[in-house]
Amino acid sequence: MSFWPYYGLKRGISTTSWPDGEEDSVGITPGRPRATQSLHPEESAAQCPTQALRVVKQQETSEHGVAVDFSRCIHCQRCRTGSHALPWSRDFAWGASTASAQPVLGSRFSASLHVLYIDAGACGACVNEVRLVDAPPYNLHRLGIFVTATPRNADVLLVAGPITDAMRTAILKAYAAMPAPKRVMGMGTCAINGGIFGESFACAGGLEKIIPVDLWLPGCPPPPLAIIHGLLSLVGRVAPASLEEQP
Amino acid sequence: MSISIELQTVLHSNSALSWHEHSEQWLQIMCPAEQLPTLTRYLLEKEEAEFATLLVEELADQENLTVHYLFYLPATGKLIELKVAVKAGAELPAISDTVHAADWHEREAWDLYGLRFSGHPFLGDFVLHDDDWPEGIDPMRRQFDGSKRPDAHGTGAEWAPPRLLQEEGAIVFPIGPVWGDFNESGLWLLETPGEQIRYLHTRLFYKYRGVEKIAEGRTVDQGLLLAERFAGASAFAHGWAYCQALEQIGACQPPPRAEQLRMVFAELERIRHHAANIAEIAGSTALSVAKALAQGIVEDLLRLSARLCGHRYFFGVLTPGGLREDLNTDALEILHNNLPAIDQRMRALEQHLEESSSFLDRIEEMGTLDSQMAKTYGVVGPIARASGRNIDLRRNLPYGQYGFLAPDVPLEEEGDGYARLRVFFAESRISVKLILDLLAFLPDGPIHSPCPVREGHALAWVEAPSGATFHWLRCTADGLITRLRLGTPGFRNWHAFERAIEGAAFQDFPIILATWGLSVAENDR
Numbered sequence: 140m141s142f143w144p145y146y147g148l149k150r151g152i153s154t155t156s157w158p159d160g161e162e163d164s165v166g167i168t169p170g171r172p173r174a175t176q177s178l179h180p181e182e183s184a185a186q187c188p189t190q191a192l193r194v195v196k197q198q199e200t201s202e203h204g205v206a207v208d209f210s211r212c213i214h215c216q217r218c219r220t221g222s223h224a225l226p227w228s229r230d231f232a233w234g235a236s237t238a239s240a241q242p243v244l245g246s247r248f249s250a251s252l253h254v255l256y257i258d259a260g261a262c263g264a265c266v267n268e269v270r271l272v273d274a275p276p277y278n279l280h281r282l283g284i285f286v287t288a289t290p291r292n293a294d295v296l297l298v299a300g301p302i303t304d305a306m307r308t309a310i311l312k313a314y315a316a317m318p319a320p321k322r323v324m325g326m327g328t329c330a331i332n333g334g335i336f337g338e339s340f341a342c343a344g345g346l347e348k349i350i351p352v353d354l355w356l357p358g359c360p361p362p363p364l365a366i367i368h369g370l371l372s373l374v375g376r377v378a379p380a381s382l383e384e385q386p
Numbered sequence: 387m388s389i390s391i392e393l394q395t396v397l398h399s400n401s402a403l404s405w406h407e408h409s410e411q412w413l414q415i416m417c418p419a420e421q422l423p424t425l426t427r428y429l430l431e432k433e434e435a436e437f438a439t440l441l442v443e444e445l446a447d448q449e450n451l452t453v454h455y456l457f458y459l460p461a462t463g464k465l466i467e468l469k470v471a472v473k474a475g476a477e478l479p480a481i482s483d484t485v486h487a488a489d490w491h492e493r494e495a496w497d498l499y500g501l502r503f504s505g506h507p508f509l510g511d512f513v514l515h516d517d518d519w520p521e522g523i524d525p526m527r528r529q530f531d532g533s534k535r536p537d538a539h540g541t542g543a544e545w546a547p548p549r550l551l552q553e554e555g556a557i558v559f560p561i562g563p564v565w566g567d568f569n570e571s572g573l574w575l576l577e578t579p580g581e582q583i584r585y586l587h588t589r590l591f592y593k594y595r596g597v598e599k600i601a602e603g604r605t606v607d608q609g610l611l612l613a614e615r616f617a618g619a620s621a622f623a624h625g626w627a628y629c630q631a632l633e634q635i636g637a638c639q640p641p642p643r644a645e646q647l648r649m650v651f652a653e654l655e656r657i658r659h660h661a662a663n664i665a666e667i668a669g670s671t672a673l674s675v676a677k678a679l680a681q682g683i684v685e686d687l688l689r690l691s692a693r694l695c696g697h698r699y700f701f702g703v704l705t706p707g708g709l710r711e712d713l714n715t716d717a718l719e720i721l722h723n724n725l726p727a728i729d730q731r732m733r734a735l736e737q738h739l740e741e742s743s744s745f746l747d748r749i750e751e752m753g754t755l756d757s758q759m760a761k762t763y764g765v766v767g768p769i770a771r772a773s774g775r776n777i778d779l780r781r782n783l784p785y786g787q788y789g790f791l792a793p794d795v796p797l798e799e800e801g802d803g804y805a806r807l808r809v810f811f812a813e814s815r816i817s818v819k820l821i822l823d824l825l826a827f828l829p830d831g832p833i834h835s836p837c838p839v840r841e842g843h844a845l846a847w848v849e850a851p852s853g854a855t856f857h858w859l860r861c862t863a864d865g866l867i868t869r870l871r872l873g874t875p876g877f878r879n880w881h882a883f884e885r886a887i888e889g890a891a892f893q894d895f896p897i898i899l900a901t902w903g904l905s906v907a908e909n910d911r
Binding site: 143144146147150153164165166167168169170188189213214215216217219220227255256257258259260261262263264265266267268269270271273274275276286288290300301303304305306308309313334335336337338339340341342359360362 | 515518519525530531532533534535536563564565566567568569570571591592593594595596597599600607608611612615616617618619620621662665673675676677678679681682684685688689690691692693696697698699701702703710711734738742905906907908910
């Protein structure tokens with residue numbers, strides 16, 4: 140005989156209060172580099188293997204700095220320590236509207252949003268993080284967001300991975316089968332531009348190459364709260380972030 | 387020479403064979419194609435060799451290929467490589483009738499290199515899907531430009547799934563490539579006359595990213611980023627194998643502190659990987675509290691990892707020659723203080739699950755791979771150990787400092803879902819103990835030795851959470867990759883998965899899938 144409800148209750152509530160309250164537990168996010176003024180911007184930028192860091196020089200003030208392109212950052216951590224380190228944030232509100240974003244979904248969706256997840260070559264870290272949004276520490280359901288297994292019920296298409304060629308047809312079919320209004324969210328650096336895999340014979344190297352996208356979620360992988368931030372910003376419950384940061 | 391007298395006799399008595407010792411551990415035998423089946427059979431039957439991986443390399447003239455068949459001897463820790471030269475477009479005798487584990491490797495080599503294996507019954511539609519990819523283009527060949535897709539397409543809608551069952555009313559029930567809530571992509575075609583699954587055709591490689599191809603021409607530094615990111619759930623294990631290959635080429639020995647901290651990270655990853663599998667097993671039987679408890683453990687381990695090294699999945703922790711960053715005393719103390727509690731939660735979860743008869747009913751005698759099948763398919767990792775195969779690279783081919791601190795290897799005989807669950811739990815416990823042992827005797831000192839970039843090639847291996855992984859790396863003196871072969875445990879174990887499904891009831895498919903805990907990303911690469 141087992142007493143599962145009791146074991147569950149005994150564990151207590153482990154769910155974060157975010158977005159209503161603050162959340163700053165250690166380890167909840169890998170963090171990411173911040174744009175910063177620097178005396179040696181070239182040295183800082185040179186550490187980046189994916190060209191996510193860019194040197195910015197302002198003519199008038201002769202101030203130098205490093206700008207960060209989050210769509211290229213894969214958290215390799217090389218700019219986190221050492222003599223030319225950049226400061227790293229501990230934030231996770233990373234969802235950023237695309238240039239072709241449609242307006243936020245209206246109030247009818249804000250507490251009833253259905254998401255279909257498609258894996259288009261994700262490495263397993265994105266899949267693991269997206270599985271955890273459903274787990275007690277994050278509990279997606281409390282926010283009125285639900286996961287569906289069919290595009291017919293889906294309002295949001297959540298796609299991870301560098302968009303492998305073999306998944307192209309499946310994504311197109313799922314997108315076409317979704318009822319309007321619908322929104323598309325590209326999850327992880329891979330979905331934005333192919334990430335470390337890039338564009339190749341096997342990968343389209345970015346979701347926008349095959350369907351219109353409303354929201355980018357940078358990160359390698361984006362942690363669970365970043366995924367929730369992205370979904371909430373599609374319905375206008377939180378403000379989207381930017382894909383770039385200037386010093 | 388440190389090989390058996392019998393093997394020496396075979397080598398000496400056969401004038402067609404030549405050999406040399408690439409290293410003390412690694413015997414390379416140049417083998418004419420026609421001798422391949424005999425020699426393979428000999429290695430398997432007389433030397434009890436295990437098949438590691440098969441890889442093809444194209445020579446600079448673009449007309450000749452070299453095929454490396456890599457074996458190891460679990461008893462002595464020796465590597466044996468059979469090296470076969472073949473003209474591009476020619477044919478080799480298949481060895482998969484003897485070494486069944488090589489079956490998928492041969493199919494892969496046909497798809498990617500156009501190398502035909504005589505006697506192989508089923509070449510085609512494997513890595514490259516016939517409906518999508520044009521016939522006759524072999525993407526791993528040098529002449530193929532990997533930067534873009536060819537203009538031609540495959541057969542499109544004409545492709546039909548294979549079908550064996552001809553009974554009246556029999557159907558092929560497809561699952562995937564998009565299926566369920568949060569799942570990896572793949573297509574599973576279940577053939578059934580109604581209730582019982584008779585055959586399963588697994589069609590993977592929907593996630594094929596061509597990692598081995600796109601690695602070519604990149605720097606060895608970029609290669610590490612790829613090695614960490616092609617299978618994120620075991621990123622550290624693959625990154626470690628890749629770094630070991632570079633260290634072999636550069637003749638670099640990482641300092642002891644780095645070696646031990648690498649073991650700490652690798653074992654932490656193993657616990658997290660297994661806990662995530664346990665969560666999926668509980669979830670597949672709709673035991674939602676158990677799933678939630680296991681997910682709580684996974685999340686706490688991820689947070690712990692990020693506190694230690696900055697990243698929840700250990701990305702960016704490794705560097706050739708050691709580790710990028712040391713763990714300070716605080717971090718080590720956090721680990722030391724938190725791990726026993728996590729271990730307690732795992733033990734409590736295991737006990738609760740063992741007391742849930744309705745749960746055990748659904749995984750006992752489910753998805754069974756008997757020990758004979760496990761041997762035939764050469765499965766690796768926890769799957770192998772749940773089917774009575776006493777094999778673990780940490781003990782059979784020690785690397786890092788596992789030679790001094792070999793972990794216990796839990797062994798189960800039944801090969802069913804319950805046996806796999808027990809192995810996942812037992813290995814997690816052993817890993818906790820190993821980490822605590824390591825922390826108690828962690829030497830001081832540097833965490834990095836310089837690792838020069840040189841021309842060369844190397845084979846390195848790691849017992850990843852899901853089993854043995856073999857990375858073969860060849861690079862130029864400028865540090866450019868000319869060949870990266872990722873022989874992954876996923877590729878080995880998915881091959882055997884079909885056998886465990888046959889005869890199961892339809893609704894048990896997701897449960898069996900969960901008890902195998904296989905990564906598609908690791909298979910597809």
